[in-house]
Amino acid sequence: MILLTCFSSNAQVITREDSLNAGLTPQNNPTVISGYGQAKVQYDLRFQTGTANLTRNVLFIGHRFSNRISFFSEMELEDAKVVGGKASGEISMEQLFLKFNINRNNYLVAGLFIPRIGIINENHLPTTFNTNDRPYVEQLVIPSTWRELGVGVYGQIPKIPGLNYSAALMNGLNSGGFVQGTGIADGKFEGSNATASNLAITGALLYYVNHFRVQVSSYYGGSAGLSQKQGDSLKLDYGAFGTPVALNEANVQYNGTNGIHCKALACFVSIKDADRINVAYANNTPSSMYGYYAEVGYNLFQPFTRLNSKSLLLFARYEAMNLNASLPKNGIEDGLQQKQFFIAGLHFQPLKGVSVKLDYVQRITGEYNKLLYVTNPYASNIPFYTTYQFINLGIGYSF
C-alpha cells in the first residue's frame, strides 16, 4: 500500500520501509494513510481571463486485516470546499472496498470500486498523466473515476506472462440522469443509493509485452432500475439489463527505455433504446458516441545520466469525440458535441510523485444548436466561438 505514515492500533508510527520489511503482516495490524491531489491556474486566451482552482485532494486510508483481507478507501474533495446551499465543490467516496486474496495471482474486490475501463479510470493519479486536465475523452465518453458498487475479480494468467484479466458485476446506470454534453457520466450512482435491480457487467484483458501495455475492455449494463409500473409507464425496458448501455474500449501504451512515451485510446458507446429514453426523460440521449486520442512524448532529460531521477516530458496529444455520433429520430443534433482538442506541453517531475505541468489546449467544436440552449438576452452575454485556447499551469502529487 502507499504509505506515508502508518498508524497501528497502539498508535505506533512506523515508516513505509518498516511496513514493507514487515510484509504488512496481520500482527502489525497496520492502518495506512496516503493521498494525491492537484491544483491549477488556467488562462483563457480568447477572453483573457484566468481561474485558479484546487482541483482535488484525495485521502487514502487502508487497513490490512490479514494476509488475505484488506480494506481500501479514497475520499475526495473537489474544488477545495463544500458550502451548504451554494454551488461549490464536492466531497465523495472515490473508492471503498474490501479485497480478498484468493491466491497469489487472483483476488476479489467487493464494495465501491473502479472497474478497469480505459486508462485514466483506474490509473488517475496526476503524476501518471501529462496534462493538467485528465484526457477529455476519458471524462466525457468514458466517465472519469467511474465507480459503482459491486463485486470484481482480478488476476493474472501465469502461463502467459504479462496477461491480466478482470471481470465485475455492479449496479447499472440511471438513464434518467443522462445530460447532453456529458455522455453517460451523469447517469452514474457512484455508490449513492444506486438502483440494484439493474446491473452491469464489465470485463477487461490487459497484456504487458515488450514495453507495450495493451488493453481491451467492455461494459454492458441496464440503465432503467425501475419497477414494473414505472417501466411500463415510461415505456422503458426494466430489469437487470433493460434499456442497455454498451461501451467498448481499447488502448495501448508504450513506455520505452529510450525516453519515448506514447499512448492511444479509442472507445465507442451504444445506447440502443435512446429514442425511448428521450420520450421518458426528454434529455436528448444519443444512440451512439465515440472518442479517441493519441499522445506522444519524449523525456528531454533522457540523454543526461545525472538527471535520471528527474524527468521533463515534452508531449503533444490530439483528441476527438462526437457525443451525438448518431441520434434516434427524436434526437436533436448539436454541433457543440463534436469536439477536438490539440494539446502540447511540458511535464516536469523533480522526483517521482511530484509533478509540475504546463500545457496549451486548443478546443474546437462545431456550431451549437440554438434550439437546444436558452441564452441570456442581456448584452453581457458571452458570445459563442467554436475555437478556444487555454494555458494551464499546475501541480500534482501522489504519495
Place this chain on the structure above:
Amino acid sequence: MGGSALLSMLNSCSPLPVLKTSSKESTLSIPEASFAENQNLLIIKNANYEFDILLVKKKDNTYNALYMQCTHESQPLSATKSGLFCSSHGSAFSLDGEVTTQPATRPLKKFKTQTENNQIIIHLTT
C-alpha cells in the same frame, strides 16, 4: 510487424519457470542449475511469503532477487522478460527493481544474494 519482432513477442508469451520452496529459514538456497540455458528469470514461490520472488540472472552472472509486491498499493506484480508490471494502477519496474512507470515511487524490495557451491543464496532478512 517484422519477423524478429514477432519472434520476440512469441518468446515473451512462454510461461516463466517456477520453483517452489518450503524453507522456513531466513535464507533460500536455489541451485544455479535451476536456470535453463538462455533463461534469465525464475519465479520462486515460498509458502511463508505472501508474494513471489523473481530471481533475475544478470549478464555478469550475479543475481537480483526481487519481491513481487508493488510498492504502490501492495498488489502482486506480473513478471515478464521486459520487467515487472502492476495491473492495478500501471506501475512498472525494471529487472533491477527500479521504477520505470509511476504511480509507484519506490523501488522493489531487493533481497541480497550470493553464490556458493553452485547455489544461489537469497537472504530474506535483508
